Amino acid sequence: xxxxxxxxxxxxxxxxxxxxxxxxxxxxxxxxxxxxxxxxxxxxxxxxxxxxxxxxxxxxxxxxxxxxxxxxxxxxxxxxxxxxxxxxxxxxxxxxxxxxxxxxxxxxxxxxxxxxxxxxxxxxxxxxxxxxxxxxxxxxxxxxxxxxxxxxxxxxxxxxxxxxxxxxxxxxxxxxxxxxxxxxxxxxxxxxxxxxxxxxxxxxxxxxxxxxxxxxxxxxxxxxxxxxxxxxxxxxxxxxxxxxxxxxxxxxxxxxxxxxxxxxxxxxxxxxxxxxxxxxxxxxxxxxxxxxxxxxxxxxxxxxxxxxxxxxxxxxxxxxxxxxxxxxxxxxxxxxxxxxxxxxxxxxxxxxxxxxxxxxxxxxxxxxxxxxxxxxxxxxxxxxxxxxxx
Numbered sequence: 001x002x003x004x005x006x007x008x009x010x011x012x013x014x015x016x017x018x019x020x021x022x023x024x025x026x027x028x029x030x031x032x033x034x035x036x037x038x039x040x041x042x043x044x045x046x047x048x049x050x051x052x053x054x055x056x057x058x059x060x061x062x063x064x065x066x067x068x069x070x071x072x073x074x075x076x077x078x079x080x081x082x083x084x085x086x087x088x089x090x091x092x093x094x095x096x097x098x099x100x101x102x103x104x105x106x107x108x109x110x111x112x113x114x115x116x117x118x119x120x121x122x123x124x125x126x127x128x129x130x131x132x133x134x135x136x137x138x139x140x141x142x143x144x145x146x147x148x149x150x151x152x153x154x155x156x157x158x159x160x161x162x163x164x165x166x167x168x169x170x171x172x173x174x175x176x177x178x179x180x181x182x183x184x185x186x187x188x189x190x191x192x193x194x195x196x197x198x199x200x201x202x203x204x205x206x207x208x209x210x211x212x213x214x215x216x217x218x219x220x221x222x223x224x225x226x227x228x229x230x231x232x233x234x235x236x237x238x239x240x241x242x243x244x245x246x247x248x249x250x251x252x253x254x255x256x257x258x259x260x261x262x263x264x265x266x267x268x269x270x271x272x273x274x275x276x277x278x279x280x281x282x283x284x285x286x287x288x289x290x291x292x293x294x295x296x297x298x299x300x301x302x303x304x305x306x307x308x309x310x311x312x313x314x315x316x317x318x319x320x321x322x323x324x325x326x327x328x329x330x331x332x333x334x335x336x337x338x339x340x341x342x343x344x345x346x347x348x349x350x351x352x353x354x355x356x357x358x359x360x361x362x363x364x365x366x367x368x369x370x371x372x373x374x375x376x377x378x379x380x381x382x383x384x385x386x387x388x389x390x
Contacts, residue, residue: 010298010386015354022373026357027383031056031179031295034145034381035274036156038292038304041170042138045069048092052084055302056144056295056384059084060131063106065093070106071131071142077111078102104128137161137168139304145382155228158270158278161290161308167317168290169324170306171333175293177344178351179275179301182293185340185347186277187269187372189214189233189365194339199331201255204284206265209240209254213365221375222270229379230272231371235264271372273379283307283332291337295384299348303341305333 011027019026031037037055040062045051050063052074059074061084074082076097086098094112096103101115109130114120132143132150136157143150154162161168175182185191190211201208218237222230244252266282279289292304307328309320350356362369 012354015357018358022370022377024377024380024383025180025373026354028180028376028380029178029298029354030384030386031144032274032376032380032382033384033388034143034147034151036134036141036143036151036153037274037294038139038172039142039294039302040140040172042135042140045140050084050087050089050095052082054296055142057297057386057389058131058144060142061087061095061106062133062140062142063089063095065106069133069135069140071133072104072106072109073129073131075128076100076102077126077128106130137166137306137308139168139306144384147381151381155226156272156274156276158228158230158272158276158290160278160288163310165310165312166288166308167311167320168306168308169321169328170304171329172302172304173341174296175301175303175341175344176299177301177348178298179293179295181344181347181351182301182303182340183271183275183277183372184369185344186279186291186293187231187233187271187368189238189368190363191340191343192264194343195336196252196254198339199335200265200283203327203331204265205257205259207240207254207256208265209242209256210244210252211365212238212240212264214238214368219368219371221371223375223379228272229375230270230278231368231375232268232270233368234268235266236268238264240264273376275376283328283336286310287328289332299352303337305337307332 010029016023016026039053039055045064047064053060060071061074062069062071074084076083078100081099083095083097088096088098090096093106094103102111103113105112109128111123111126113123134141134153136153141153193210196210214233215237218234220232242254242256243250267280270278275293277291282289288308290306290308294302294304296302311317311320
């Protein structure tokens with residue numbers, strides 16, 4: 001089938017029509033617009049520094065001016081060239097196009113001058129698109145969309161992330177798969193099979209079945225109008241499988257200890273719009289992992305991995321920072337999650353032409369994924385399309 005036969009979202013129409021009540025999820029190949037997304041850590045953007053990045057297909061310029069971060073589209077209104085090709089910033093809060101001198105204010109995107117045509121009628125009447133920015137917990141969030149008023153950040157992050165006493169540390173990297181494969185890999189109750197040999201077992205004693213199936217009551221949908229929207233999966237209400245048997249012989253066994261309670265290294269996971277996972281009591285007891293799957297385009301996503309811990313004193317903060325560098329990052333975010341990244345990237349070709357969404361063969365534990373697809377389809381604030389980039 002030709003590209004012309006696809007819908008404006010770039011998704012094959014027969015696939016979108018076949019999936020029923022989660023069609024919008026399939027159509028969101030480039031992500032959901034009118035949501036907040038983390039794009040960098042605050043310490044990665046110094047005062048006066050200019051960086052370029054891409055979110056939901058949008059190519060952006062970010063700059064910190066007098067301590068505040070601003071974002072504008074990286075495209076001159078005149079002839080469409082990227083301003084970042086040769087960023088000329090003659091004043092701290094403007095950028096001038098290197099080609100013809102069109103000059104824009106970072107705070108608003110307003111065209112404030114054309115250096116060679118100072119009397120142009122366009123000046124003060126045209127704007128490059130700007131995007132709201134907010135910093136929280138050491139992360140820079142950008143709102144991709146055009147809603148007015150802009151919803152509060154608290155509606156687009158998991159409960160607990162913004163708590164005053166929670167300290168957040170983390171990293172980010174690019175993964176060569178669609179963002180939805182990242183989200184489903186994180187929330188998939190059956191995917192723990194790939195983690196059976198994790199090095200985390202050297203740093204904690206845990207129960208870790210090779211798989212578990214949600215029982216009735218395990219999955220809860222959260223959809224309050226004034227709060228974040230998500231699906232919660234309570235592992236205490238799961239049926240665990242400890243031994244993998246082929247032809248009557250145990251061939252693989254999940255680690256199990258009488259020293260700890262629970263049937264998993266985590267007590268549960270939850271996934272929230274626009275695409276962020278919360279893993280409780282993980283990677284060690286007393287910690288929470290929050291990870292975002294931020295669409296870059298239809299084929300890649302920015303994997304923003306963070307770990308949160310409640311801290312009360314400077315000593316608590318220093319200890320958490322030390323633990324993060326010594327154990328949590330190398331064995332959790334780098335080691336444990338490396339399995340997830342590999343799995344997403346080798347799954348990508350199956351879904352790249354969209355037919356994977358109808359050819360997949362889900363089984364009983366995948367009810368959690370279906371709940372997420374349905375929630376995301378009905379509760380998102382918009383679908384990013386190629387038209388939004390024009």
